[in-house]
Amino acid sequence: MMWTSALFFLVLLYFASALTPLKKQFKTAKKTHKIEVDGVKGFEGCPYDNDFYYTGVITSPYYPNNYPNNDHCYYWLSASYGNVLRFNFTHFDLETCCDYVVIYDGYGEASPILAQFGGKNATAAKPSGLLYSANRYALMEFITDPVVTKTGFRLEYDSVATVTPCNRDIILVINGLSSVGTQANFVKQLQFIANNLVAGWDVSTTNKVRVAINLQVDQDYAVVYDTVQFPDTKTLQATILGLTDDVPDVTQNNGSDFESLFRYGDGDLQQTFLLRQGISTVVIIFVAQNPNNDQDYYEATDFAHAMRDQSDVKVITIAMGTGIDVTKVGRLSYGQGFYFGADYSQLATLATPVNKAICQTEAAICGP
Numbered sequence: 067m068m069w070t071s072a073l074f075f076l077v078l079l080y081f082a083s084a085l086t087p088l089k090k091q092f093k094t095a096k097k098t099h100k101i102e103v104d105g106v107k108g109f110e111g112c113p114y115d116n117d118f119y120y121t122g123v124i125t126s127p128y129y130p131n132n133y134p135n136n137d138h139c140y141y142w143l144s145a146s147y148g149n150v151l152r153f154n155f156t157h158f159d160l161e162t163c164c165d166y167v168v169i170y171d172g173y174g175e176a177s178p179i180l181a182q183f184g185g186k187n188a189t190a191a192k193p194s195g196l197l198y199s200a201n202r203y204a205l206m207e208f209i210t211d212p213v214v215t216k217t218g219f220r221l222e223y224d225s226v227a228t229v230t231p232c233n234r235d236i237i238l239v240i241n242g243l244s245s246v247g248t249q250a251n252f253v254k255q256l257q258f259i260a261n262n263l264v265a266g267w268d269v270s271t272t273n274k275v276r277v278a279i280n281l282q283v284d285q286d287y288a289v290v291y292d293t294v295q296f297p298d299t300k301t302l303q304a305t306i307l308g309l310t311d312d313v314p315d316v317t318q319n320n321g322s323d324f325e326s327l328f329r330y331g332d333g334d335l336q337q338t339f340l341l342r343q344g345i346s347t348v349v350i351i352f353v354a355q356n357p358n359n360d361q362d363y364y365e366a367t368d369f370a371h372a373m374r375d376q377s378d379v380k381v382i383t384i385a386m387g388t389g390i391d392v393t394k395v396g397r398l399s400y401g402q403g404f405y406f407g408a409d410y411s412q413l414a415t416l417a418t419p420v421n422k423a424i425c426q427t428e429a430a431i432c433g434p
């Protein structure tokens with residue numbers, strides 16, 4: 067019951083705060099491309115093997131000679147793990163009205179359109195400067211009409227991680243439960259996160275580090291900020307430091323429940339937040355107590371397993387304060403190198419190792 071109402075609340079929050087921009091993004095993801103010429107579009111001169119990995123060059127059919135009319139090529143691109151794609155068109159010469167290149171930001175035509183050069187509803191007549199995908203994958207199509215041909219395009223693409231600490235979708239499960247102990251401790255937690263941990267992150271809503279916040283203020287109540295609410299690092303930092311508005315006195319909150327932190331990091335978040343394809347999800351959980359009892363611990367384990375094993379989420383646990391069994395709590399993390407502990411005044415020392423863990427892709431050993 068409580069759990070259901072919590073979910074409902076989460077969903078409400080989500081709709082209230084974040085849906086508008088997300089919805090917009092999905093709306094542009096339409097199936098297009100009518101099949102023409104008696105139901106058949108040519109694939110003339112298109113690459114037979116059209117999977118393109120990591121780095122390379124793609125050219126239009128017969129480049130630098132003219133491309134054919136009535137053509138339709140597909141190019142499936144993948145960046146190397148954890149990276150996004152960078153597109154550099156070094157030549158672009160199309161019949162602007164009616165021949166076009168469209169790039170989908172993700173795996174297939176159901177993904178949002180990153181760019182369309184030429185044709186109806188073009189985002190631009192032609193490329194200028196570099197273009198970055200938000201996901202690891204992209205689909206590019208080249209479509210021509212029955213008349214007028216030109217020299218086409220030449221595209222250089224590669225895999226980049228120009229981002230600190232690295233391209234990740236990160237969910238911060240921040241602890242606003244009374245088990246934090248004092249409001250001063252709560253503020254130290256926020257200061258560590260804002261001033262030390264995320265200070266060096268390149269945050270954006272698109273192709274950099276994307277961050278969502280899940281402030282746990284009761285066992286059945288979380289204040290949620292979606293990734294779309296953090297267009298840059300400064301906004302993220304200011305929001306974190308302002309979380310005292312939601313928790314003016316941490317000692318008034320219900321701190322008796324350990325597993326709720328892990329529950330909120332699990333599956334429902336996967337559906338609530340717009341996570342990217344092929345980009346690792348990292349959930350950082352700030353823990354302020356030992357589990358109450360075995361049941362509490364096993365429940366937390368269930369959620370941690372679902373995150374780790376089903377979704378391959380990198381769970382990082384940060385045990386705050388003294389007297390916490392860092393290793394036991396760490397068993398719920400992604401494994402060795404993914405769990406930490408320090409007293410509130412020493413949290414800053416964890417920023418560097420936590421950033422390293424965020425970029426790590428696999429645990430040496432899963433489970434300490």
Ligand SMILES: *[C@@H]1O[C@H](CO)[C@@H](O)[C@H](O)[C@H]1NC(C)=O
Pocket residue numbers: 154155156196222
């Ligand atoms: C993009 O292509 C142009 C033209 O070849 C080249 O001068 C430039 O260095 C390229 N940029 C990147 C980032 O690769």
Ligand SMILES: *[C@@H]1O[C@H](CO)[C@@H](O)[C@H](O)[C@H]1NC(C)=O
Pocket residue numbers: 098186187
């Ligand atoms: C262009 O956009 C309009 C309005 O969104 C839409 O109705 C139309 O189907 C689009 N045309 C193509 C070719 O995608």
Ligand SMILES: *[C@@H]1O[C@H](CO)[C@@H](O)[C@H](O)[C@H]1NC(C)=O
Pocket residue numbers: 284285320321322323
């Ligand atoms: C606090 O949590 C316990 C369960 O751990 C629950 O029984 C109790 O009703 C909660 N108190 C409030 C005020 O929500």
